[in-house]
Amino acid sequence: xxxxxxxxxxxxxxxxxxxxxxxxxxxxxxxxxxxxxxxxxxxxxxxxxxxxxxxxxxxxxxxxxxxxxxxxxxxxxxxxxxxxxxxxxxxxxxxxxxxxxxxxxxxxxxxxxxxxxxxxxxxxxxxxxxxxxxxxxxxxxxxxxxxxxxxxxxxxxxxxxxxxxxxxxxxxxxxxxxxxxxxxxxxxxxxxxxxxxxxxxxxxxxxxxxxxxxxxxxxxxxxxxxxxxxxxxxxxxxxxxxxxxxxxxxxxxxxxxxxxxxxxxxxxxxxxxxxxxxxxxxxxxxxxxxxxxxxxxxxxxxxxxxxxxxxxxxxxxxxxxxxxxxxxxxxxxxxxxxxxxxxxxxxxxxxxxxxxxxxxxxxxxxxxxxxxxxxxxxxxxxxxxxxxx
Amino acid sequence: xxxxxxxxxxxxxxxxxxxxxxxxxxxxxxxxxxxxxxxxxxxxxxxxxxxxxxxxxxxxxxxxxxxxxxxxxxxxxxxxxxxxxxxxxxxxxxxxxxxxxxxxxxxxxxxxxxxxxxxxx
Numbered sequence: 001x002x003x004x005x006x007x008x009x010x011x012x013x014x015x016x017x018x019x020x021x022x023x024x025x026x027x028x029x030x031x032x033x034x035x036x037x038x039x040x041x042x043x044x045x046x047x048x049x050x051x052x053x054x055x056x057x058x059x060x061x062x063x064x065x066x067x068x069x070x071x072x073x074x075x076x077x078x079x080x081x082x083x084x085x086x087x088x089x090x091x092x093x094x095x096x097x098x099x100x101x102x103x104x105x106x107x108x109x110x111x112x113x114x115x116x117x118x119x120x121x122x123x124x125x126x127x128x129x130x131x132x133x134x135x136x137x138x139x140x141x142x143x144x145x146x147x148x149x150x151x152x153x154x155x156x157x158x159x160x161x162x163x164x165x166x167x168x169x170x171x172x173x174x175x176x177x178x179x180x181x182x183x184x185x186x187x188x189x190x191x192x193x194x195x196x197x198x199x200x201x202x203x204x205x206x207x208x209x210x211x212x213x214x215x216x217x218x219x220x221x222x223x224x225x226x227x228x229x230x231x232x233x234x235x236x237x238x239x240x241x242x243x244x245x246x247x248x249x250x251x252x253x254x255x256x257x258x259x260x261x262x263x264x265x266x267x268x269x270x271x272x273x274x275x276x277x278x279x280x281x282x283x284x285x286x287x288x289x290x291x292x293x294x295x296x297x298x299x300x301x302x303x304x305x306x307x308x309x310x311x312x313x314x315x316x317x318x319x320x321x322x323x324x325x326x327x328x329x330x331x332x333x334x335x336x337x338x339x340x341x342x343x344x345x346x347x348x349x350x351x352x353x354x355x356x357x358x359x360x361x362x363x364x365x366x367x368x369x370x371x372x373x374x375x376x377x378x379x380x381x382x383x384x385x386x387x388x389x
Numbered sequence: 390x391x392x393x394x395x396x397x398x399x400x401x402x403x404x405x406x407x408x409x410x411x412x413x414x415x416x417x418x419x420x421x422x423x424x425x426x427x428x429x430x431x432x433x434x435x436x437x438x439x440x441x442x443x444x445x446x447x448x449x450x451x452x453x454x455x456x457x458x459x460x461x462x463x464x465x466x467x468x469x470x471x472x473x474x475x476x477x478x479x480x481x482x483x484x485x486x487x488x489x490x491x492x493x494x495x496x497x498x499x500x501x502x503x504x505x506x507x508x509x510x
Contacts, residue, residue: 249452251444253417254478258437259445282419282437 003121003154006043007036007180007195008222008269009210009379014178014200017044017121020149021202024126024157024176026389031193032214033182035070037123037158039219042072044121045080052119054083056102057128060095071217083115083122089132102132105140112144116153126172127160135164138171145175161389173389177201181389185211192225198389210379213271221271227374228291229261230315231300232308233279236331237261239361240300241276244371248274256280260290267371274298281311284318291319296374297326300361301348303338309348325377327355329370334360392508396423399504406497408489410468413482414475414505415439422479430484439482443472460495473498476506 002016005023017023023040027033041051053074055063060082067074074080085108087094088101100111116122124144129137141157148155159172173179178200184190196209213223229237238261242248245263252258261276275294277287291297297320301312320326328350330341339347341356350356355373359366390398400412404425413424413432419440426432446461460473469489472482481502485494 249448251441251448253419253440253444256418258417258419259441259448278441280419280437282433283441285434285438286441 001047003044003047003049004040005180006039007220010180010195010197013197013205014203017154017178018202019120019152019154021177022145022148022155022157022175023178024159024172024180026172026179026181026198027158027160028181028183029160029162030190031182031184033160034066034158035214035220036180036182036195037125037156038067038070038072040156041080041121041123042067042070042074042219045074045077048079049120050079050118051121051123052081052083052098052115053123054085054115054125054129056085056089056125056132059086060084069216070214070219072219081115081119083111085129085132102129105133105137108133109140109143112140113147116144116147117151119153121154121156122148123156123158126157127162127164130164130168135168138168142171142175169389179389183209192223195220208379215271221266222269224270224272224295224378226294227272227274227296227298228294228319229274229276229298229300230287230291230319231279231329232302232305232311232315235279235300235302235308235312236361237276237279237300240298240329240331240359240367240370241274243361243364244367245274250276258283259286265371267368268375270375272371277315279315287315288318294319294324296378297324298329298370298374299326300329300331301344303330303332303344303358304335306339306344306347309344313348325374327357327370327373327377329361329367330356330358331361333358333366334363393423395508396505397425399501399508400425403483403497403501406494408486409483409494410486411435411484413439415480415482417444417478417480435482435484439470439472439480442470443474443480443482447474460498462491471495471498473502475502476509479505479509481505 004011005017025036045051082096084094084096084099085102100107145155179198181198182195185192192211194209194211211223212220215221229241231237238250238257241261241263245265248263250261257278263274265272275290277290299316330344341358345356357370396414403412411426414422415436419437421436424432443461446458450458463470468487469485475481
């Protein structure tokens with residue numbers, strides 16, 4: 001079995017975490033980024049790899065409980081060991097098989113050689129090691145990464161990007177075969193968190209930044225805060241939201257949505273919130289309000305009612321300013337007089353590359369293909385926002 | 390007397406409470422059933438948004454496990470809007486002047502809503 005990063009989307013980009021490679025999570029100080037390395041370690045434990053987790057600034061017990069907060073019972077894995085550089089640093093006897101005092105770098109070097117020989121994947125909290133041992137520890141980290149490279153092991157680094165010297169930052173970038181940046185979106189306060197691949201030397205790919213949230217239990221989930229589900233009256237928007245969501249609420253009266261539908265969906269490592277709009281024209285002020293700050297649009301149309309297509313297009317126009325990606329869900333395909341997707345595209349005069357997906361919301365057929373198509377547009381569309389450290 | 394004029398009669402009685410600038414009986418899906426509204430207000434939009442407001446408030450309350458709200462009161466310096474259910478299929482909404490005595494209005498509104506519910510039975 002291949003080793004992987006265990007991070008949603010990232011694994012689809014890099015495909016695997018090959019041996020002899022160093023993977024670095026470069027974390028903005030204000031972001032809680034530990035979970036990334038933990039998720040990589042845990043995913044590979046489950047895949048049977050021998051993993052070691054080095055700790056310097058928190059106790060082995062706290063490491064275990066941090067894992068457990070995400071629902072990752074690392075204690076149950078025989079292939080997991082904590083390398084304890086904490087206990088003797090604070091003057092406690094260590095209960096771990098692998099331990100050393102970080103003040104004595106030579107002792108640590110001997111220990112790490114052993115650890116790298118014994119384990120397939122080793123986690124190093126690079127910035128914490130530098131905090132405790134000083135910047136000269138960078139040399140040791142470099143040595144360990146080279147050793148891992150020469151004997152076919154993998155290293156996961158987590159580097160919290162405090163204002164260290166340029167030498168340290170450049171050194172970390174140099175030893176990283178793959179670099180993933182984890183940052184916050186600032187607008188006076190932090191509005192959200194993102195991660196993205198800066199480089200991976202075994203794959204020539206670029207990915208755009210992906211929003212995420214931490215779920216306990218669960219770990220890192222790619223997060224799409226707002227997908228708008230709109231379309232004409234009686235097209236099946238609410239049915240679609242209910243067919244696809246893990247949980248959903250609707251404000252509907254006498255069979256029609258008067259305010260909104262809200263649905264939440266956990267799918268392929270993504271956490272997605274869907275907002276369904278009313279379809280009737282008298283509710284258009286609500287449509288414009290719900291459309292604000294959506295990341296993508298799903299336009300639901302009734303495939304048996306071509307006379308509603310102009311209204312569908314007009315609704316689309318009012319919510320897709322600024323080139324918002326959208327897909328069309330051609331609903332009610334289970335009815336005999338439903339038009340095929342190609343015919344709908346032709347009659348609506350849509351650009352050729354717009355996905356039109358045949359679905360039946362009431363039967364739940366094809367609904368996930370709509371989400372796949374939209375995720376495709378959102379994640380893989382040529383990004384203009386290239387990431388830099 | 391037709392149903393429509395009976396409903397309009399309810400709104401007229403309600404207006405006698407004083408400080409009521411507009412009132413309407415609206416189906417739960419936001420269509421106007423009967424109204425006493427001056428022509429400078431868009432009655433259709435007023436009806437639709439009343440249904441949105443009450444519907445959203447009802448769902449918010451019941452999702453939070455607090456049952457159904459008796460009414461929604463919106464206050465601004467230019468006036469107040471009060472929407473209340475009138476049976477399963479309709480709601481009653483009034484727009485008042487800023488200084489209106491809410492206590493009295495709520496009392497009359499409650500009575501009117503029961504009448505509407507009976508009429509639409």
